[in-house]
Structures are given as C-alpha cells and as structure tokens.
Amino acid sequence: MLQFPENFTDELDWWMDNYFEFEVQTSDETQKAQKRDITLFLDYMLSQTGSIKRNNWTLKVSRGFQSYLKSQTDSEGKPQRNDRTTDRIIAHLKTFAKWIHRIHPFTLFNPMLKIKLSDSGKFLDIDNAITSEEREKLLDVADNLVTLTALSKDKHRYKDKEKPQLKYKRPYRDRAIVYTLTETGMRRSDVINITIDKVNFKTKKIYIKGKKTYKYQISKPGINAVKDYIKKERGKDFEKWQSNTLFLPSSTVSRGKGKLTPCVINNIWNKVCKEAGISGKTPHSSRHAMGIYIMKKTGNPAAIQKQLGHKNPAYSVQYSKVLEQKIEEILLDR
Known part of the structure; x- marks a missing residue:
C-alpha cells in the first residue's frame, strides 16, 4: 500500500x-x-x-x-x-x-x-465492437450448437429416431472457440496457437508463447467451455493428430498438421453470428468489446494493455473515448 x-x-x-x-x-x-x-x-x-x-x-x-x-x-x-x-x-x-x-x-x-x-497513427475500429446484447446472443447460440448445426438433417432416415451428430461437426470445440474469443479478447492467431499445457484451469489463465509470452485471463464460463470441449470431443481428434494444440481439426480432415487456420476461426464465428442474427462483426470485434469492458470497469488503459497485450500503449489509450462518450451522456442527461 x-x-x-x-x-x-x-x-x-x-x-x-x-x-x-x-x-x-x-x-x-x-x-x-x-x-x-x-x-x-x-x-x-x-x-x-x-x-x-x-x-x-x-x-x-x-x-x-x-x-x-x-x-x-x-x-x-x-x-x-x-x-x-x-x-x-x-x-x-x-x-x-x-x-x-x-x-x-x-x-x-x-x-x-x-x-x-x-x-497519423493506427486507429482501432472500436465502434465495430460487439455490444453486450450481441455477446449474449452469440454465447446463447454457441451453447446450443449441438442441436442447431451439428445433427443430421435427414428427416426421412431419422423420422422416428433421435438424429445423430454429423461425424465432421465439432460443436463443443466451436463453442469453446467463441467463448475464448469473447471472454479473453484474444486474436485469432493466438486462439489457434494455444497449447493445452499452457491453460491453467485453476487460475483461469491462458499463456501464449511467441517472441514474448502473453497472459490472457478468461472468465469462468469461458474456461468451463474449454473443459467441456476437452472432455467431450478433443480425445477423438487427438488420436489422429497427436498434437499439443488445444483446438484440433476434426479427425475427418484428410490433410493438415493438427492446427486450425484463421480462416476456420472466421467460418466458425460467421456461422454463429448468422444463427444469432448478427451481421458486420468479426472475431476482432470481440477483442474491441473486451477493451471497452475493461475501460468501463477500471478506467485504466494499462489494464487493457495487460489483458490484450498491446505492444504500443497508444492503442490501449484509444479506448478512453468510451469514457468521454459516457461523460457526455451523463451531462446531457442532467
């Protein structure tokens, strides 16, 4: 003190x-x-x-x-x-x-x-952040991916039977990816590079190793989504890929090195957005949303820099305009 x-x-x-x-x-x-x-x-x-x-x-x-x-x-x-x-x-x-x-x-x-x-610096597209309402819709769809997109749609073959899950679908993995994006503010490139040994389930922290090691805090619902994926899906794909990467491609994929691509992350995100009725938002929109959330809670750009890993603090400072807008709203409402 x-x-x-x-x-x-x-x-x-x-x-x-x-x-x-x-x-x-x-x-x-x-x-x-x-x-x-x-x-x-x-x-x-x-x-x-x-x-x-x-x-x-x-x-x-x-x-x-x-x-x-x-x-x-x-x-x-x-x-x-x-x-x-x-x-x-x-x-x-x-x-x-x-x-x-x-x-x-x-x-x-x-x-x-x-x-x-x-x-003349690089400006962040903060205005394209997902709103709190959009986040709730995304997570609601993610929680229901098993029934929404993963089951067979053959009405004749399974008319009076429970529809099986399509072999190539990975609803628990896709759910965990959406949660990881929204509950950490992580970049796509970091999501695909998470290794299972760098996830601390006790402290709810995820470490990304590159030139430097970055530490992301994840929420309790977020870490639980990752646990569900590991428990219910990851094992069947690990048998094929034998990879330490957390999020694995489906074992039905014929080629690859056991790692997803940014394009796959985009496809998962776009699929969930479509089901949620959300348009014009990208995985990076959830990163901006995390920055806005931290700024509103702490008012401290350093806290944003710590969570999002901005090398240049000028990026984190740009979220201050959220507080300026909030102050304007308060004064106009007097």
Whole structure:
C-alpha cells in the first residue's frame, strides 16, 4: 500500500518509483520503455521549470513536451521520432498522470487529460465492437450448437429416431472457440496457437508463447467451455493428430498438421453470428468489446494493455473515448 513519507517532497521521481512498485504490471521490456519515457519527460520538465514537483506539472508543460518531441531532429534535419514513437511516449505519460491524479489529485486537473495522440497513427475500429446484447446472443447460440448445426438433417432416415451428430461437426470445440474469443479478447492467431499445457484451469489463465509470452485471463464460463470441449470431443481428434494444440481439426480432415487456420476461426464465428442474427462483426470485434469492458470497469488503459497485450500503449489509450462518450451522456442527461 502506498504510504507518504514524513519528509514528503511531492516530487515526480518519487511518484514514478511507487508507480512501478504498486501499479505497473506489464512485462520487463515494456517497463523499461515506460521508465525511459517518463524519465525523458522529467528531464524536460526540470529543464523548463527548474523543478519536478507534482503541482508544477501543468497542461502548458505537457503541451510543451509534446512539441519538444516532435521538434527534435537529427544531424540531417530529419525528425528523431516518428508519430508512433511520440504517441507511445505520450500514452505512457497519460497513464502515469491518471494514476497520480486518482491518488492525489492535481490542483487544477490532470495535466495530460487534454493532450491528444497524433492523427497519423493506427486507429482501432472500436465502434465495430460487439455490444453486450450481441455477446449474449452469440454465447446463447454457441451453447446450443449441438442441436442447431451439428445433427443430421435427414428427416426421412431419422423420422422416428433421435438424429445423430454429423461425424465432421465439432460443436463443443466451436463453442469453446467463441467463448475464448469473447471472454479473453484474444486474436485469432493466438486462439489457434494455444497449447493445452499452457491453460491453467485453476487460475483461469491462458499463456501464449511467441517472441514474448502473453497472459490472457478468461472468465469462468469461458474456461468451463474449454473443459467441456476437452472432455467431450478433443480425445477423438487427438488420436489422429497427436498434437499439443488445444483446438484440433476434426479427425475427418484428410490433410493438415493438427492446427486450425484463421480462416476456420472466421467460418466458425460467421456461422454463429448468422444463427444469432448478427451481421458486420468479426472475431476482432470481440477483442474491441473486451477493451471497452475493461475501460468501463477500471478506467485504466494499462489494464487493457495487460489483458490484450498491446505492444504500443497508444492503442490501449484509444479506448478512453468510451469514457468521454459516457461523460457526455451523463451531462446531457442532467
């Protein structure tokens, strides 16, 4: 728990040390970048104001720092930083300032609140996120895939009999995939690369290993859907593929290496969307929905970055517009 010392000087280097001790939970590599970016700002602030006391950090200082980042050039007169790098630095500062303001508010207001990212960066299509109502419809259809799409449709042959499941259908796998997408915000490429040994059923965490290891938290219904798939379907396909990959192709598939493709994930998603009466939404729409959900619950872009694994925090900060819209709705409703 954060405690103020008796000789508290309220300087930003103290706040930075405690920020990394109590708040930041990103990877070591990301933390190095965060510390480097915040330290760069503190050096600038000291050079401009002669102090790094918290209440000397004003909107004017923030705007001056942003201009300073854009104005620096190399020996050939070219910008030292591209817009993406500048946005990363500003995003790290916005998250740092927001944390300070939550614990010990600035005299006027958060000095990074009105600082905007550049218009030339990559913008996320947040508006295409699935809504909470659409999520419920998707999961409802996913829960009923066995009866909706997996049973034989031969009315004559099974007129008075219980219809069998089609041999190539994998309703429990498809259900688990839909749950994994909506309940983690995971990318398609990560879904197909999950290995069964990297699923921690006790802590409800899924680890994806690439150049770096990413950790996704999954909800209780999500992890239960994965358990159902493993218990009821995966074994018959494992006999053929002998693969450690969690989501396996059907054993009826003649070719392949025991791994699904992004195209298969798209087909599963589109099939469920069609049954749910939802159009225009992609698997990535569930990723945006997770970002929006976390922002509404925490108001913290760092929490989004942690769950979704954004390398550039500027992407996570874009979800802040959800809170801005919420504030507008509240004020207009007065």
